[in-house]
Amino acid sequence: MKVVSPRPFLNYFQFLLHVRLGAAFTFASQKPAIVKINYVFCLVDLCCFDDSAEAKYLNQEEIMNSAVIENPSPEDCANNIFEFSGTKFEPEIAAEVWQQILQHKWLMSEKLGRDIGLRISCIDFLENMDQALKEYIDYKRKDILAEMGAQRIGREKWDTISDSQPPKQLVQRRIILPLAEAALSKKHGVTPPKTIIFFGPPGTGKTHFVKAIAGALSWWYIEILPSMLMVDGIERLGANLHSVMEKARNLEEAVVFIDEFEEIGASRDAATRIDKSITNEFLKQVPLLKNQGNKVLFVCATNYIRELDAALLRPGRFDCIIPVGGLDEDGRRTILEQFLSKLNTGNVDISLIVKMTSRFTPADIEYLFRQAAHFAFEQEHASKQDYRVTTDTFLEILPNIRPSLTEEIIEEFQKDSITYSRT
Ligand SMILES: Nc1ncnc2c1ncn2[C@@H]1O[C@H](COP(=O)(O)OP(=O)(O)OP(=O)(O)O)[C@@H](O)[C@H]1O
Ligand SMILES: [Mg+2]
Numbered sequence: 356m357k358v359v360s361p362r363p364f365l366n367y368f369q370f371l372l373h374v375r376l377g378a379a380f381t382f383a384s385q386k387p388a389i390v391k392i393n394y395v396f397c398l399v400d401l402c403c404f405d406d407s408a409e410a411k412y413l414n415q416e417e418i419m420n421s422a423v424i425e426n427p428s429p430e431d432c433a434n435n436i437f438e439f440s441g442t443k444f445e446p447e448i449a450a451e452v453w454q455q456i457l458q459h460k461w462l463m464s465e466k467l468g469r470d471i472g473l474r475i476s477c478i479d480f481l482e483n484m485d486q487a488l489k490e491y492i493d494y495k496r497k498d499i500l501a502e503m504g505a506q507r508i509g510r511e512k513w514d515t516i517s518d519s520q521p522p523k524q525l526v527q528r529r530i531i532l533p534l535a536e537a538a539l540s541k542k543h544g545v546t547p548p549k550t551i552i553f554f555g556p557p558g559t560g561k562t563h564f565v566k567a568i569a570g571a572l573s574w575w576y577i578e579i580l581p582s583m584l585m586v587d588g589i590e591r592l593g594a595n596l597h598s599v600m601e602k603a604r605n606l607e608e609a610v611v612f613i614d615e616f617e618e619i620g621a622s623r624d625a626a627t628r629i630d631k632s633i634t635n636e637f638l639k640q641v642p643l644l645k646n647q648g649n650k651v652l653f654v655c656a657t658n659y660i661r662e663l664d665a666a667l668l669r670p671g672r673f674d675c676i677i678p679v680g681g682l683d684e685d686g687r688r689t690i691l692e693q694f695l696s697k698l699n700t701g702n703v704d705i706s707l708i709v710k711m712t713s714r715f716t717p718a719d720i721e722y723l724f725r726q727a728a729h730f731a732f733e734q735e736h737a738s739k740q741d742y743r744v745t746t747d748t749f750l751e752i753l754p755n756i757r758p759s760l761t762e763e764i765i766e767e768f769q770k771d772s773i774t775y776s777r778t
C-alpha cells in the first residue's frame with residue numbers, strides 16, 4: 356500500500372490501529388473512494404485494501420464535511436453518547452452535542468498530535484462543555500467569521516449620518532462610548548449594552564445605523580437574515596438559530612445583526628408551534644449572551660415592533676429599544692450631499708431640494724438619485740452632449756416620486772415610540 360497521508364503509517368497494522376482509533380481514509384485508486392467507518396464499532400470496509408491503493412488520512416473536519424460518510428441519526432447520537440459517558444440526551448439535542456464532541460475530538464487530536472479516542476473526547480467534552488466550546492471557537496475564530504460572512508465596515512460610514520438625525524446622538528452616548536471606553540465604563544459602574552432593537556418604518560436607515568456602529572467601533576459586522584436560518588426548511592430554523600447564536604456569542608469585537616426580526620420574534624399568541632419554539636430558543640439565548648463577558652453587540656431590527664412577542668420586549672432582555680424615524684432637514688441635506696457627489700453635476704440648489712423632500716426616507720433619497728443618474732445618462736446618450744444634473748433635473752423628476760412616510764405611518768410610529776422605546 357502506498358500511503359500519501361500527512362501522518363504516514365509504517366505498515367498495515369498501524370493503519371488498522373488508526374482505523375480502530377476512529378481515523379478515516381480516502382483511497383485514490385480503488386472503489387469505494389472513502390472507507391466508511393462506524394465510529395462506535397470501528398468497522399472498516401477493507402475490500403479496497405490492496406497494494407495499489409493510495410490512502411489519505413482525513414482529519415476530523417474533513418470527515419465531518421464529507422458527504423459520503425453518513426451522519427448518524429439523532430437516535431444513534433444519543434446512544435453513542437450514552438454508551439461512552441452514561442449521560443442521556445434527547446435525540447435532537449444529542450445530534451448537536453455529538454457534532455460538538457467530534458469537534459472537540461478533532462481539536463484535542465490536533466493539539467496533542469495524535470488521534471484521541473471518542474470515549475475520552477466524549478467524557479472530556481461533557482465535563483468541560485462551556486470551556487471546550489469556547490476553545491474550539493477561539494481556535495476556529497477566523498473560519499467562523501468567514502463562514503458567517505463577517506465584514507469590515509469603514510469608520511466613515513458613521514459620518515454619513517447627520518448629527519441631528521435621531522438616534523445618532525443617543526447611539527453615540529448609550530452604545531458606542533460605553534463599548535469603546537470599557538475601562539471608564541467599569542470604573543463608573545456603567546454596563547455597556549449587549550442587546551438592542553432598532554424599530555421604525557421601512558427605509559429609514561436601521562441597517563445603515565447598525566453598519567455604522569460596527570464601523571465606528573471597528574468591530575466585525577455580521578448580518579443574519581431569517582431566510583438564511585430557514586435554508587434547511589422551517590423545521591431546522593430553531594436548531595440553526597441555536598447554532599448561529601452559540602457561535603456569535605463566543606466571538607470577539609463583533610456586531611451581530613438580525614434584520615427582519617419579526618420573522619423569528621413574532622408574538623407567540625398568534626404563532627404556530629414552530630414559531631413558538633423559535634421565540635423560546637431566542638429567549639434562552641439572550642441571557643446567555645448577556646452573561647458572556649466578551650465584546651459582542653447583538654442588534655435586531657424590525658419594521659413591526661408591535662408584532663414582537665411581549666416576552667422579548669420585557670426589561671432585562673433588550674438593553675435598548677430605539678426608534679429610527681424620519682429625517683429632519685439637516686439629515687436630508689447630509690444624505691443629499693453624499694449622493695450628489697457621485698453624479699455629474701452642474702448647479703444644484705440643495706436647500707430647495709431639501710425643502711422639496713420632506714417625508715423622504717434615506718431609501719427614497721437613494722431612489723431619487725438613481726432616477727436622476729439614469730435620467731442624466733439617457734439625456735447624454737440621446738443628445739451626445741455633456742449632461743449635468745442641475746436643480747431643473749430634480750424639478751423634472753421629483754413630482755413622480757412619492758415619499759414613503761405618510762401622515763398615518765408617522766402617527767403610528769410616534770405611538771410606537773412612546774409605547775416601546777427604552778433608551
Ligand atoms: N445616512 C445615510 N447616508 C447614506 N445612505 C443612507 C443613510 N441612511 C440610509 N441610507 C441608505 O438608504 C437605504 C435604506 O436604508 P436602510 O436599508 O438602512 O433602511 P432600513 O430601515 O434598514 O430599511 P428596511 O426596513 O427596509 O430594512 C440604504 O440603501 C442605505 O444605504
Ligand atoms: Mg434593514
